[in-house]
Amino acid sequence: MLHLKLETDPRWVTIVESNIEEILTDHAWCEQKAATNAITIITHNSEHEELVTELLKLAKEELEHFQMVHDIIKKRGYTLGRERKDHYVNQLYKFMNKGGSRQQSFVDRLLFSAMIEARSCERFKLLSERINDEELSKFYHDLMISEAGHYTTFITFARQYGKGIDVDKRWQELVEFEGILIKSYGKSETIHG
Numbered sequence: 592m593l594h595l596k597l598e599t600d601p602r603w604v605t606i607v608e609s610n611i612e613e614i615l616t617d618h619a620w621c622e623q624k625a626a627t628n629a630i631t632i633i634t635h636n637s638e639h640e641e642l643v644t645e646l647l648k649l650a651k652e653e654l655e656h657f658q659m660v661h662d663i664i665k666k667r668g669y670t671l672g673r674e675r676k677d678h679y680v681n682q683l684y685k686f687m688n689k690g691g692s693r694q695q696s697f698v699d700r701l702l703f704s705a706m707i708e709a710r711s712c713e714r715f716k717l718l719s720e721r722i723n724d725e726e727l728s729k730f731y732h733d734l735m736i737s738e739a740g741h742y743t744t745f746i747t748f749a750r751q752y753g754k755g756i757d758v759d760k761r762w763q764e765l766v767e768f769e770g771i772l773i774k775s776y777g778k779s780e781t782i783h784g
């Protein structure tokens with residue numbers, strides 16, 4: 592359903608299992624970034640009532656996810672570490688069209704968001720299936736469903752607001768780019784690492 596080019600090597604889960612505190616810290620900040628991203632899109636495209644309505648809902652869900660991760664961190668006696676940089680997302684960001692029309696940048700921002708949701712969803716699925724931790728397995732299963740919904744929201748809006756732009760072609764270009772990019776990841780205990 593997500594149409595990603597490359598699945599994550601399951602050995603990534605073993606790396607994650609070796610440092611649960613780190614993955615939870617990184618994950619918490621991913622949720623913060625997802626909420627911030629939704630609010631940024633709203634800020635720049637406030638005239639689209641349906642978009643604002645849906646992305647406000649989405650931003651609230653991401654904040655709830657942040658809170659859920661933080662609750663697990665507290666329950667386990669861990670500390671939420673400082674914000675982690677997300678190199679994968681930063682590299683994906685560079686692919687976006689910034690010199691084109693406002694509509695083109697808008698569509699690219701929505702596709703970029705859809706891609707992060709898709710890859711996060713794929714990683715959560717793998718964690719839910721493989722992680723040797725009952726609580727986290729259930730937790731990541733529930734989040735996988737939520738992030739799949741967000742993926743659909745972003746891709747649907749890209750098509751809706753991309754009239755006159757070949758959105759599917761642009762999505763394919765992004766899928767190709769991400770398929771190459773992700774090859775250098777899967778080696779560290781972060782959600783996109």
Ligand SMILES: [Fe+2]
Pocket residue numbers: 622625652653656738
């Ligand atoms: Fe989330």
Ligand SMILES: [Fe+2]
Pocket residue numbers: 625653708737738741
């Ligand atoms: Fe999400």
